[in-house]
Amino acid sequence: MDTLRRQEFVKVVKDFTSMASIYLSDDVEAAIRDIAARENIPMARTMYDCILQDLSLAREMKRPICQDTGVIQYFADVGTGFPYLDDIGEVLRDAAVAATLETPLRPNVVEPLGEHNTGNNAGYGAPYIEYDLVPGSTDLRLRMYMAGGGCSLPGRSKVLMPLEGVKGIKDFVYRTIVDWGVNACPPLCIGIGLGTCAATSAMLSKKALLRPIGTHSEYPEVAKLEDELKEGLNSLGIAPLGFGGSNSVLSVNIEAAAHHPATLGVGITTGCWATRKGEIVIHKDLSYEIISHAHALENC
Ligand code: SF4
Structure with missing residues (x-):
């Protein structure tokens, strides 16, 4: 993979990761709004008002919804025809580091047992990456989750x-x-x-x-x-x-x-109520579609 392609690939995943820390996925936000609208108990209504205000401030300030931006986990369904299979691991790691610095995300990753914080959300086995091969596809379907404490x-x-x-x-x-x-x-x-x-x-x-x-x-x-x-x-x-x-x-x-x-x-x-997850499909020419946040991105 040449340098420019690699930079483009990292940027796509970095922006996707950063986005999912700032905006809830469409399904989670709709579910919160639905139960908030049906809540009658005053204290609970106050809590939902706080949550909805938090969502709107995060959107306005382009800052993460919660201070705990978790440990980043990627679940990669990789088409056997996707041309950059060998590069995915390093690209995802670089994207997690870049998203951490630019968003910014809280550096949460500490090395096993030594507990030394690496400062950039990458470490031994972090970000966590799980691969599934998809025969006959040339796409990478990537799901991301921020595992808070x-x-x-x-x-x-x-x-x-x-x-x-x-x-x-x-x-x-x-x-x-x-x-x-x-x-x-x-x-x-x-x-x-x-x-x-x-x-x-x-x-x-x-x-x-x-x-x-x-x-x-x-x-x-x-x-x-x-x-x-x-x-x-x-x-x-x-x-x-x-x-x-x-x-x-x-x-x-x-x-x-x-x-x-x-x-x-x-x-x-x-x-949690701030379940930060996302799904993106990246094609072999690195064009992409964000599946999980279509409504959120329309309104940002
Ligand atoms: S459980 Fe969720 S909302 Fe609560 S502090 Fe952790 S990441 Fe934030």
């Missing part, structure tokens, strides 16, 4: 005995959110993964969190569980910001995979 705290993964079934899944989710959810600045986006082991369930839960709000699992039983959990979690009365209110979650998305008959893995990933 508080919203990452409730994350859990556990392997249940299979006979625990739906009741076991619900108990695990409710206990986790009751004990830890308030740390994650509710109302929450909840991603749940169902699989065989702790690792696959955890990764599926992150993919569930990244799925747009309002979409459902294509498996009817799983889609039904999404609705039941959302109703149950909303009845807890935690939100917003833990001051009590009519709704505690913005979404419950579940990604499920067929599993071993002797195990039922459940993973939970939580996102």
Whole structure:
């Protein structure tokens, strides 16, 4: 890849990363506005007024929505015909560093165990990059997530005995959110993964969190569980910001995979009201479309 192409590629990802720290994705903002409009409890209404004012100030000042801009994570669905496959890792790292300096983003990355802050949000294994190959495509579909501290705290993964079934899944989710959810600045986006082991369930839960709000699992039983959990979690009365209110979650998305008959893995990933995520499709000529923020960008 020649130098000019590389600079162009870095700039596209840098601007996309920076944008997602300043503007909520269309689905998250619409979900917040929806539950704010339906809230009747005075303290909760005050909290939503603060959140909406924060969104408008971030937009006006071109500054991140929250001081904790997280640890940057990229999920790259790479077409096998995308011409810059070998360069993606370095480009994403350079883009994360450039976005950190220019936006600016808070430098959060500390090296493993030594806890030395690298000062630029890059480090050993950071930004985190997960690759999936897409046969027959020449595009790079890139999803980005900013994993904040508080919203990452409730994350859990556990392997249940299979006979625990739906009741076991619900108990695990409710206990986790009751004990830890308030740390994650509710109302929450909840991603749940169902699989065989702790690792696959955890990764599926992150993919569930990244799925747009309002979409459902294509498996009817799983889609039904999404609705039941959302109703149950909303009845807890935690939100917003833990001051009590009519709704505690913005979404419950579940990604499920067929599993071993002797195990039922459940993973939970939580996102806060300021869930910063984005999705962009970059073509082989480096032209691109931002999928997640079409409405936000129209109004900026
Ligand atoms: S949980 Fe979210 S809104 Fe709260 S401090 Fe962390 S990143 Fe910010």
